[in-house]
Amino acid sequence: MPHALITGANRGLGLEHVRQLLQRGWTVTAAVRDPQGAADLKSLDPGDGRLRIEAYDASDPGAAKALQSKVSGPLDIVFANAGVMSRAGFGSAAGEDFITAMQINAQAPLALAEAFADQVARSQLKVIALQSTRMGSIADNTSGGMYAYRASKAALNAVGKSLSIDLKPKGVIVLILHPGWVKTDMGGPGGQLTVTESVEGQLDLIARANPAMSGRFFHVSGQDLPW
Numbered sequence: 001m002p003h004a005l006i007t008g009a010n011r012g013l014g015l016e017h018v019r020q021l022l023q024r025g026w027t028v029t030a031a032v033r034d035p036q037g038a039a040d041l042k043s044l045d046p047g048d049g050r051l052r053i054e055a056y057d058a059s060d061p062g063a064a065k066a067l068q069s070k071v072s073g074p075l076d077i078v079f080a081n082a083g084v085m086s087r088a089g090f091g092s093a094a095g096e097d098f099i100t101a102m103q104i105n106a107q108a109p110l111a112l113a114e115a116f117a118d119q120v121a122r123s124q125l126k127v128i129a130l131q132s133t134r135m136g137s138i139a140d141n142t143s144g145g146m147y148a149y150r151a152s153k154a155a156l157n158a159v160g161k162s163l164s165i166d167l168k169p170k171g172v173i174v175l176i177l178h179p180g181w182v183k184t185d186m187g188g189p190g191g192q193l194t195v196t197e198s199v200e201g202q203l204d205l206i207a208r209a210n211p212a213m214s215g216r217f218f219h220v221s222g223q224d225l226p227w
């Protein structure tokens with residue numbers, strides 16, 4: 001039975017990934033900051049042991065290793081999905097929020113990849129997926145602002161590219177993904193896609209992952225995005 005690990009799995013895109021993967025018969029380890037409070041996540045439990053909920057705080061540098069010690073066996077997908085957005089603009093953008101975004105959006109996914117690469121390599125699908133955004137594209141930036149979010153996701157993209165090269169000998173495929181503009185707490189009600197639509201698209205992309213896709217930056221539609 002395939003097994004996925006999803007971070008930020010208590011709401012938004014992460015929660016929907018858990019829902020759809022469980023529906024497809026997968027085992028899912030859902031990593032969340034507050035397992036006790038994750039009511040929506042717990043409500044998805046099919047009661048057959050396929051949903052495992054673990055504590056994980058991406059702002060803790062030791063969190064990935066601690067999580068790894070609790071998850072055994074091959075992992076077909078490790079999805080670094082947890083993320084934060086800072087809306088601080090020019091004049092107040094260089095504060096603590098900037099460091100926090102870098103930690104959660106870029107450093108934590110790298111720590112996850114370091115902790116789980118061997119378990120991913122032992123699986124069938126062998127995918128590490130990074131939840132990026134086209135706001136991390138430098139070429140696509142025509143509106144400025146959003147310094148911490150853009151910079152941290154650009155850093156995540158750089159991390160993904162290096163991982164794709166370093167993990168190639170293990171056969172691990174690293175996908176850098178933009179989910180679209182999605183109606184979630186972060187995306188807001190104006191988003192163009194529902195979580196259902198976005199996650200269906202992301203899981204379809206992941207299902208056809210192959211080595212030629214590793215280290216590329218994909219829109220949920222499957223198109224390559226510019227760096």
Ligand SMILES: NC(=O)c1ccc[n+]([C@@H]2O[C@H](COP(=O)([O-])OP(=O)(O)OC[C@H]3O[C@@H](n4cnc5c(N)ncnc54)[C@H](OP(=O)(O)O)[C@@H]3O)[C@@H](O)[C@H]2O)c1
Nearest residue numbers: 008012013033057058059082083133181182184185186187
């Ligand atoms: N929505 C969009 O339009 C859009 C577009 C492009 C990219 N993305 C990316 O998609 C990912 C998910 O976003 P979303 O739209 O689903 O946002 P969301 O509804 O705000 O969910 C964010 C998730 O990240 C978790 N998280 C935040 N800080 C964390 C930490 N320190 N440790 C562990 N988990 C943490 C949250 O957990 P808590 O509930 O504990 O805070 C929550 O589960 C993010 O990486 C985001 O950048 C979203």
